Amino acid sequence: xxxxxxxxxxxxxxxxxKPEIAPVLMSKGMHCLGCVxxxxxxxxxxxxxxxxxxxxxxxxxxEV
Numbered sequence: 001x002x003x004x005x006x007x008x009x010x011x012x013x014x015x016x017x018k019p020e021i022a023p024v025l026m027s028k029g030m031h032c033l034g035c036v037x038x039x040x041x042x043x044x045x046x047x048x049x050x051x052x053x054x055x056x057x058x059x060x061x062x063e064v
Contacts, residue, residue: 005061007044007054014043014061021061028052 005014005021014021015033022033029050043061047054 005043005058007047007058008042010040010042011046012039018061018064021064024060024064028057 003018005018009017011025011030011033015025025033030046041049043057044054047057
C-alpha cells in the first residue's frame with residue numbers, strides 16, 4: 001500500500017499514517033513530534049518554521 005504524505009497533513013496525521021518518518025523529522029530539528037503543536041501544525045507550516053524547503057522534505061518523507 002502506498003501511503004503518501006502530503007504537505008497539508010498535520011505532523012500527527014503523517015506520523016499515524018507512516019510512523020517510520022519520525023527519524024527524518026527528528027533529523028530536521030522537529031523534535032516535538034508528540035506535542036500539542038504537532039497535533040495542529042501541518043508539515044508545510046512546520047517546514048516554514050524550521051526554515052526547510054517543503055518540496056525537499058516531502059520528497060524525503062515519501063521515500064521512507
